[in-house]
Each structure stands twice: as C-alpha cells, then as structure tokens.
Amino acid sequence: MSLAEAIAAAMHDGDTVAMEGFTHLIPHAAGHEVIRQRRRDLTLVRMTPDIIYDQMIGAGCARKLVFSWAGNPGVGSLHRFRDAVEHGWPAPLEIEEHSHAGMANRYAAGASGLPFAILRGYRGTSLPSQTAGVAEVTCPFTGETLTAVSALRPDVAVIHAQRADPLGNVQYWGITGVQKECVLAAARSVVTVEEIVDELDPRPGAVVLPSWAVTYIAAVPGGAHPSYALGYSARDNDFYMAWDAISRDRALFGAWLDEHVYRAGGAAPVANTVLAGDTRSAR
Amino acid sequence: MSEPSERGETALSYTADEMMTVTAARALRDGMTCFVGIGRPSEAANLARATHAPNLVLIYESGTIGAKPGALPLSIGDGILAETADSVVSVPEIFNYWLQPGRIDVGFLGAAQLDKSGNINTTVIGPDYADPRVRLPGAGGAPEIAAACREVIVVIKQSRRAFVDHVDFVTSVGFGDGPGSRQRLGLTGAGPRRIITDLGVLEPDPDTCEFVLTGTYPGVSVADIKGRTGWDLQVGRDLSELPSPSPAELAALRGLIATMPAAVAGGAPPAAGAPAEGAVR
Numbered sequence: 001m002s003l004a005e006a007i008a009a010a011m012h013d014g015d016t017v018a019m020e021g022f023t024h025l026i027p028h029a030a031g032h033e034v035i036r037q038r039r040r041d042l043t044l045v046r047m048t049p050d051i052i053y054d055q056m057i058g059a060g061c062a063r064k065l066v067f068s069w070a071g072n073p074g075v076g077s078l079h080r081f082r083d084a085v086e087h088g089w090p091a092p093l094e095i096e097e098h099s100h101a102g103m104a105n106r107y108a109a110g111a112s113g114l115p116f117a118i119l120r121g122y123r124g125t126s127l128p129s130q131t132a133g134v135a136e137v138t139c140p141f142t143g144e145t146l147t148a149v150s151a152l153r154p155d156v157a158v159i160h161a162q163r164a165d166p167l168g169n170v171q172y173w174g175i176t177g178v179q180k181e182c183v184l185a186a187a188r189s190v191v192t193v194e195e196i197v198d199e200l201d202p203r204p205g206a207v208v209l210p211s212w213a214v215t216y217i218a219a220v221p222g223g224a225h226p227s228y229a230l231g232y233s234a235r236d237n238d239f240y241m242a243w244d245a246i247s248r249d250r251a252l253f254g255a256w257l258d259e260h261v262y263r264a265g266g267a268a269p270v271a272n273t274v275l276a277g278d279t280r281s282a283r
Numbered sequence: 284m285s286e287p288s289e290r291g292e293t294a295l296s297y298t299a300d301e302m303m304t305v306t307a308a309r310a311l312r313d314g315m316t317c318f319v320g321i322g323r324p325s326e327a328a329n330l331a332r333a334t335h336a337p338n339l340v341l342i343y344e345s346g347t348i349g350a351k352p353g354a355l356p357l358s359i360g361d362g363i364l365a366e367t368a369d370s371v372v373s374v375p376e377i378f379n380y381w382l383q384p385g386r387i388d389v390g391f392l393g394a395a396q397l398d399k400s401g402n403i404n405t406t407v408i409g410p411d412y413a414d415p416r417v418r419l420p421g422a423g424g425a426p427e428i429a430a431a432c433r434e435v436i437v438v439i440k441q442s443r444r445a446f447v448d449h450v451d452f453v454t455s456v457g458f459g460d461g462p463g464s465r466q467r468l469g470l471t472g473a474g475p476r477r478i479i480t481d482l483g484v485l486e487p488d489p490d491t492c493e494f495v496l497t498g499t500y501p502g503v504s505v506a507d508i509k510g511r512t513g514w515d516l517q518v519g520r521d522l523s524e525l526p527s528p529s530p531a532e533l534a535a536l537r538g539l540i541a542t543m544p545a546a547v548a549g550g551a552p553p554a555a556g557a558p559a560e561g562a563v564r
Contacts (some may be wrong), residue, residue, distance in 0.1 A: 048423075
C-alpha cells in the first residue's frame with residue numbers, strides 16, 4: 001500500500017486527525033498527501049502545530065485546531081495559522097488551546113480508555129475560561145482541588161518512525177514525544193517509516209508498536225523533512241527559517257504549495273502492511 | 284551599548300542583549316536542575332554551563348534530561364539534545380513524573396507580555412480572545428513550568444508594550460492577584476524570583492509581590508527603565524549596579540552564538556507586533 005492509498009483509506013473529510021511527533025519525526029510527507037487529496041473540514045490535533053499544520057491550514061484542510069503551542073520553534077510565528085485566526089484566511093479556524101501538560105495527559109487518557117485525565121495544571125490561568133474540556137475535580141482521598149482534562153480520541157493518528165519490519169511492527173527512538181499515546185488513543189493509524197528492515201534489532205530508548213496496534217504502514221524515506229529522523233537525517237533548520245518568509249505572504253505560500261506539494265506527486269509507493277479495522281480496544 | 288569594564292581591564296564592547304544573557308546565566312548555580320525554554324533562556328543556560336556552572340542539569344520539554352549540547356539548539360527538539368542527554372523520556376513522562384512533583388529547581392522562561400505581579404501572557408494581545416490583535420503561539424509547557432518548578436526566572440526585553448499593569452491573558456501564573464494567590468491556587472513552586480531584562484533586573488517585593496527594580500546595568504539610568512515600563516515601577520531598597528560581562532563570559536557567549544544558524548545568530552527581526560520572544564519554549 002502506498003502512502004496515497006493509506007491516507008485515502010484512513011482519512012475522510014470531517015475527521016479528527018492527530019499527526020504527532022514532538023519536533024522530531026514529524027510526518028510531513030503524510031501531511032502533504034492530505035493536502036493533495038484535498039481533505040476538508042478536518043479537526044487537526046497536535047501539541048505543536050509546527051510547519052506541517054501551517055501548510056495544511058493554509059491549504060484549507062482544517063475547520064478546527066486543537067493545540068498547545070503554535071509557533072515556528074526558535075524562529076517566530078506560524079503565519080498561515082495567524083492569518084487564519086486573525087483574518088479568517090483561507091477559512092475561519094476554530095481553535096481549542098491547552099497547555100502541553102494538558103494535551104499530553106489528554107492523549108494518555110485516550111490511550112488508557114479513560115474519559116479524562118488528572119493533573120496539577122491550568123489553575124489561575126485564563127485557559128479554562130476559553131477552552132472546553134477543562135474542569136476542576138476534587139480528590140476523593142485528600143480533598144485537594146485538581147484539574148481534569150477530557151480525553152483525546154482522534155479518528156486517525158499519523159506518525160513517522162525510523163523503521164518497521166515485514167510483519168508491520170514499528171520502531172522509533174530518540175525524542176519519542178507523545179506518539180505512542182496518540183496511536184493508542186486513535187481509532188485508526190497511519191505510520192510512515194524511513195525503511196523496512198528484516199529484523200528490528202534493539203536501539204537504546206526505542207519504542208516498539210506491535211503490528212496489531214497499527215492500521216497502515218507506508219515506507220516514505222525522508223518523510224519527516226524538514227523535521228528529522230534520528231540516525232537518518234538532521235533537522236533542516238535552514239528550511240524552518242526560510243519558511244518564515246514563504247509563509248508570510250499568501251501568494252508566495254500558494255506558489256510554494258503548488259510547486260512542492262500539488263505538482264510534486266506522492267512519495268514513491270512501497271508495498272506494505274495493511275491491517276483493517278479499529279485498533280482501539282472494544283468499548 | 285559600549286561600556287568600560289569595571290575591573291580595570293581593557294574596555295569591552297557589548298550589546299544590551301549580551302548583558303541580559305550574561306546576567307541570566309549568572310542567576311543559575313552549578314548543580315541546579317533547570318527546565319529550559321527555547322531562545323534566550325536556552326542561550327543563557329548553555330552559557331552558564333560553559334562558564335561557572337558545568338554541572339547544570341538542562342531539561343527540555345521534549346523529554347531530554349541532562350542535555351549537554353555543544354552547539355545551541357534552534358528548537359527544543361534538535362537531535363543534539365537527545366544525543367547528549369542522560370535520559371530521554373516521553374512528553375507525558377517529562378511533565379507528569381519530572382516537572383509536576385516539584386523535582387526541578389528552576390524554570391527558565393521567556394514571555395511576550397508580563398505584568399507587575401509576574402503573570403505571563405504568551406497567548407493573545409488585545410482585550411478580545413476571539414478577535415485578537417496579535418495571536419501569539421500559546422501556552423506550551425509554560426503554565427506548569429511556572430506552577431511547579433521550585434522557582435522561576437523570566438528573561439524578556441523590556442518595553443512599555445511588554446511590561447503592562449495587567450496582562451491581556453494569563454497564560455502562566457506568577458503571583459496571580461498578589462500575596463497568598465499561589466497558595467490559594469495550590470501552585471507548589473515559589474513562583475517568579477527574578478525578571479531579567481535588557482536594562483536591569485526586577486525582583487518581587489516580599490510584602491506586595493509586585494516586581495520592583497533591584498539591579499541596573501552599567502550606563503542605564505533608573506529613569507530609562509521606568510520609561511520602558513508600563514506600570515509605575517518602584518525602586519527596591521537595595522538597588523545595585525550589576526557588573527558588566529567579563530571577557531571570558533563574552534567570549535563564551537559569542538562562541539555559542541556562532542554555533543547557531545546565521546539568520547538566527549544575526550538576530551532576525553521578529554514579525555511586526557509579534558515578538559519572536561513570544562516563543563516561550
């Protein structure tokens with residue numbers, strides 16, 4: 001199955017989609033495929049929208065964004081995101097914002113099959129007044145007031161990993177972010193990988209997702225660029241800085257999108273694992 | 284800015300930005316554990332590690348604990364942080380197991396806007412959240428860093444626009460409404476102990492929790508600083524002039540900056556109305 005086929009099978013207009021990867025292993029190639037397939041009215045979920053969602057928002061894929069930090073790391077603003085929020089271009093964007101700790105716990109609750117998670121957070125901030133899904137709860141044992149955040153249960157999780165084996169087991173290492181929780185919280189998942197190897201030999205700190213916990217896999221070497229895959233590529237900091245000028249201007253952005261996404265075609269398809277069905281536990 | 288060295292050495296030229304970063308680095312003690320925001324806090328923390336605090340433990344919200352980067356990272360998730368870390372943990376783990384219980388000595392944050400009680404806004408500028416004048420990046424890890432670290436240091440360039448009486452949006456709590464606020468909210472850390480700017484240093488008055496001027500840089504007058512503060516800034520009883528950067532500090536800082544990509548090291552101007560410093564990570 002190619003990346004194009006995997007996205008077509010997994011993702012539909014109106015879906016809630018979480019494409020994760022905390023600075024490292026961001027599934028950019030999959031994001032471009034979503035843009036090419038002109039998915040619309042998506043609720044996009046991601047802790048750090050980053051360039052990948054800046055592109056998808058600017059391309060008109062999103063109706064709503066659920067996030068905790070929408071900047072270009074170390075560079076400045078995400079201009080397509082700001083244009084959507086401040087001027088409704090190319091379409092109004094509903095937002096739901098949290099803190100990182102809140103989002104991480106929302107994914108963990110989703111992965112755990114729980115309706116909410118508990119943390120010490122948000123107290124005294126203006127966030128709860130603008131964000132649904134944040135509430136105070138009282139500890140039944142100590143009486144302490146804590147914060148509850150509602151679980152995230154995306155229709156589709158999309159991540160990029162270093163490797164998979166022919167059976168469809170997925171392995172990634174380095175900064176592992178929130179991808180495990182994201183995949184386990186979602187009904188379906190698409191995983192792009194740098195390569196398929198015969199055997200997943202151990203790597204320090206690696207996470208392995210067993211094949212039966214993953215829905216679709218496609219080999220897309222370099223699929224994280226301009227993010228990176230530790231051991232395979234380096235973060236393209238020059239691109240992150242160049243994006244500031246490209247994304248600042250609607251016409252320049254449109255030309256970039258046309259050349260590098262719409263006319264770029266898909267990544268070379270590599271046959272791979274397909275496991276049908278809802279990978280969440282039955283409930 | 285160009286000031287003679289106080290130590291009688293050859294006069295050194297340095298910028299206000301360099302003075303700010305050096306002052307911020309000096310605020311960190313060797314052996315501390317430090318939750319580091321990206322940008323200037325990261326520059327200062329790495330400068331401290333390269334000079335007086337070689338055993339400073341740098342923790343980034345990407346889950347890298349004890350990172351020892353030889354070059355300054357552009358993001359909190361650059362590969363060099365993972366490759367040099369003592370331990371790399373998941374994002375839920377860094378917030379739940381490491382930050383939340385109060386294990387970390389100091390949180391080192393930037394800000395777009397802050398008020399006299401040390402409350403930080405990195406979300407929206409303007410009175411209407413639904414129709415903001417400027418949309419900033421948002422919270423990131425800052426609310427829980429500000430709540431749970433044993434203490435917090437804020438590094439921010441000073442201007443009337445950034446230093447306001449009340450922030451438009453409380454993204455991260457400093458002293459809330461004033462004395463007793465943090466206790467009532469159940470915030471476990473002590474809160475902001477120092478605001479380090481490009482003009483001087485502010486610290487909270489122990490009785491009112493209002494930030495007052497306690498340190499000025501060489502060549503900067505109290506009037507200059509009041510003129511770039513949006514509230515009626517009071518002067519602390521023990522106002523002192525802080526020493527200018529030493530040759531060793533300046534050399535180490537410039538060496539670190541030289542490891543950054545050119546456009547950032549050259550100080551790419553932030554978008555109009557959108558301080559790049561708004562990036563709290």
